Each structure stands twice: as structure tokens, then as C-alpha cells.
Amino acid sequence: MATSFKQIEENLKNEARKLLEDQKVSLVLAYGRGYDENHPVPFVAKIAADVENIVFNEYCTANMARYLVRYPRGTKMAVAVKPADSRAVVQLIQEDKVKREDVILLGIPVIGMKNSKTGEVIDSKTTCGLYNPVLYDVLLGEEIHGQPVVSPYDVLAQYEAMDKDARFAFWQKEFDKCIRCYACRKACPMCYCDPCFIDQNKPKWGEKSPQSHGNLMYHLTRFHHLAGRCIDCGECSRACPVDIPLYLFHKKVARECEEMFGQAAGKSIQDKPVLVNFRVDDSDKILE
């Protein structure tokens, strides 16, 4: 039986209050009231009194790990993490963007989260589909067991059935919709480059105007920058105002990385990112 959202909210408030009162952290990354119940906003509690504004419900989909890199190194922070979000924190620790000792993970087991724009239930189709965080210091609800385990890669069946030309045509059509608002990279917890390659103009890697070739350049490069790093939270796809199914490419690359290197992104802080690490027994498949 999953812990109710109301109970998780209560537990989250209590933990946050304790951490702030005891000065264990200087801020708690959580969720707050938005303009209505179905539209909560990311919220940062900085003093104990802020805690009253914390909420948690099925629409609290934002990946709060995204905000960790915004604060100076050494800032003691607590962050509310759902399963995929905890993977983002693990990945950030692997990449040395966040120190394990600086962050307290308030883990939230979840099932039945909903997209605030569409009301649809979010599951393994657009995310990693885990029910429990992979790393936490405090768990704010009962671990969820006994739920059907669905592979996050099942959704790829139709995509993988397409040949190379069909896939290229598919992405060209999708990228033609892109308005270059960059919500995908801004919502992504792993997109922390400053500046992003696409914003550079010496050299200029891609055009600023929303046309096929520039859009292709932006998205394909971003996809590859995230190879072996995407933790499959699905935030990019939910952030996209024109509904480009970015998760498909990320899942495809994640699956290939997992098959080639036997390691999924953000699962253990002992791991090293696959494209940074070299092991003698690494797959040579890519060279064949």
C-alpha cells in the first residue's frame, strides 16, 4: 500500500522543518502552492517558517535535482526526490557537480504521478518507471513493492521497428515543430553546461533560427551529450510546449549504453559515467 500524498506532504514538511531548525541545511528544495492545486511550483524553503508553504501531490512532477547546481559548491541542501530525481542526484555526484556530504536526499516512493498539462498518468512510457528512489537519507513513505515491473524500454518497440531512413524522417518531422525555447535543456537536471554549446558563437555550432538544420544540430548534439547520463525522468518531454517525444531518443541511447556497458545512469554513486570511464573489458561493439 503506497503512502498517501497527504501523508508524504506531512512527512516532507516535518523533515524540512527539522533540518532547517537544526541548521543542518540552508535550504530545502521541494514543492509549493501554485496558482491552483493541479499546478504546484518548485519551491525553496530557506527558513523553518517557509515549510508551511510546502505541498506534495500527484502533480509535483518537476525534478528538483535540476536546481542543485544553481547554488555555490558547499551549500548544504536537502532535496525532495522521486525515483528518477534520486538518479539525477546520483549522476550529479558521479560527475562531481554535487558532493554527497552536501546534500540530504528526502526520498519519495511514488506511483500515479500526473502531468499537470494533460492530466495523464506518468509511467514507464516517458520515465524510468521506478517506484522507489535509488538513494535517500530519509524515506518519506513506505517503499512500494508488488507493482508490475515494466521495462522503461518497452515503449521503444515501435521506434526500433523503423529503419534508419524512417527514423531520420521521424525526427526531422518532430524537430520541425521545435520553437527553440530551450525548455528541454533548462528542465533537464543533467544539462548544466555554461554556456550551452548552442549559445556559443565562436565557433557557432548551430543557427539560432528555428529551421530544420539548426534544430537538428541542437537536438542531436544534446541527445549525444546525454548519452549514458540521461536518468529518464521525462522532464524534457513534459516541458516541451510542442510535444516533441524527446524521451524516445534518450531511452534508445540509454538502452544501448546499458547493453554495451552493463550500467544504467545514476544508479550507484560508486559507478563512473560510462563515457568517462575506461575498463579493459569494455564492449568493442561500437568499433565493429
Add this chain to the structure above:
Amino acid sequence: MLKKTAIQKISDLAAQLMQKGTLIAPVREDAGFNFREVSDANQVDLNFYNTLMSPKLAFFPQMEDFVRYQTGKSVLEAVPVEISLKPAFLFGVRPCDVKSFEIMDIHFSGTGAVDPYWQKRREATAIFGYAFDVNTPADGADFYSTLGIGAADPEGSDVFMMKKSDDLLLKAVTDRGEKLLAEMSGLTDATPDDLKYFDETVAAGRSFKTRFTCVEAKSVAKKFEDLFHKTPFWERISDGCLSCGVCTFVCPTCYCFDICDETLFGQGTRRRVWDACMFTDFTLEASGHNPRTKVYQRLRQKVCHKYSYHVRKYGVISCVGCGRCTRNCPVNIDIFSIVDQAMKE
């Protein structure tokens, strides 16, 4: 002049407009409705609440080519891009969006420096406004009544349209609208009952409720001026902001652009492309200095520009309460709530 036609027959109306020129109307797309140049009259679909992108793109497209050139050749050989001046019809625009054109006119023609691209398109285009359904509650993100805009205000349109059960009523608002309606075939004359319905709906639109807070232009402008240096306030409201460009791109009154020289295989184009004050590199200077490195500085700029600086310079708030920025924000940041909180500070 008030005319009517069956909603089912709007493709006939669309076909006639397409004969006269370019028709830009709401069409259904993957992520929702958008104003697009229509190539098939059957695409026109009035069963929408509001479009994803605002209709500003009819006059101010995201990308506008100015000059084409070849690298290595003399500038004298560069060719300016001519804009087509075919009559155009912008069909199905909600009253709040119609109002946005008046605000945008200030920047593109009202200050004396006329932007020929905006101006020529604006002059060539007749606007068919379209009332919101006053019998259905407004979307939770909308707040146009806060900005004094009704759900069925005909002002600013050439022809104003509204649904009456299975019919579409069309009222000529301007001389251009009168002429257009007179030339259309297949429209029937409205009955006195229709006329009464039209007037009642316009009145109902004025008292129609969206989210509301009192924003008298001068006092809200002053309030934001006073708040400018209250950094904790701005940090608090922007803690969750991702600093992406969705809000500005979907906004009907955001008009910032960048001029880019884009070259591919020696073929160059100088064009303008929408830019956004929420982007990190928006204020990046050639020296490398960036006066707005923090998210709160950028969000403050966006809000203060609309609700404060714009009032000080031009006397009006540069926001029409269409709710697009709120509806499309990936993290549900809501400009209405920001204004509301600011007034209570």
C-alpha cells in the same frame, strides 16, 4: 451589418477568403491549436479555446528574412527580401489577443520608427475577432478581465464573430469589415433576435469572470519600481524559474528579437529571430560582461518590463492576460500570482 452562417459551413467562408488572399486561421496540431496559413479550407477549426502560440506570428513571424547574400561577394550584390502584400485575413482571434496588436503597434509603428515588415502586414490584414464562450468558465490561467478586456469585446477587429448555438454571427466593426461582409456570398441576414443576442453577449463578456486583481496601471508600475531592489522578493518568486523561453515565445506582447547573419555553404541570410529576455545570453555583452547573470534578474526584467517600464514609457500595461505563459510554463510559474503578490508586498 450583422450576418450569419451555419458553423458547419465555415469552410465555405474560409474558401472565399482564400480566393481573396492569404487566410491565417486556427488549425489543430499535435500539441494544440495554432494560427497557420491555411492551404485547405477544411483545416479551419473554430473548436478551440485559445491557440498555443499567439497570433502575433501573423505580423511578426519567429523568423523574418531581410537580406540574402553570398559570402565573399560585394555587399552591393546582396538582395533585400521583398514582403508580399497580398491581402490577408487573420481569422478567429480572441479579444485579448486582438488587444495585443494595439500594444504591439506602439513598438512597431507608434514611436515614429516604423517597422515596415510589421506595418505592411498589419495594413494588409483584416482581423476576424472571435468571442470566448461566455457560458463556459474561463481557463484557470486566464486573467484578461484584470487588464480590463472583455470575453467578447469587438473593438480592434474588422469583423467580430461569435457562436450562437449552431450558427456563427458575423458583425462588421469597421468600414473594411462592412465591405468584406458585403462581398461574401452564402451569408444570411441576421434576425432581430440575433442582433439582441450579439449585444447581450458583448455585455456579458464585459462582466465575464476570469482571475481578477486590481491593477491600476500607474499604481502597479510604481509598486514594481519600489520593489526593484527587494532582492529577496525576486529570488523567492524565481526560485523555481528555469529561465527558458517558453513564456516569452507564446506571449502576444513580447517583441524582442535578435538580428542574425546565418550562412550555409556560402549562402547567407540576414534575418531577425525572436529572442527572449529569459535567455542567459540575451544581455551578454561583447566584452564578456553580462549584467543579468541571475535568474531573478531576468524574471524581474520580464515582469517589470510588462507592468512597470512599459507603463512609464507608453502609459499602458504590456500584458493582455491571455494566460499562455502560465499554461505553458514547464514549472507552473504564473505572472498573475507574481503581480498579485507584489501588490501585497
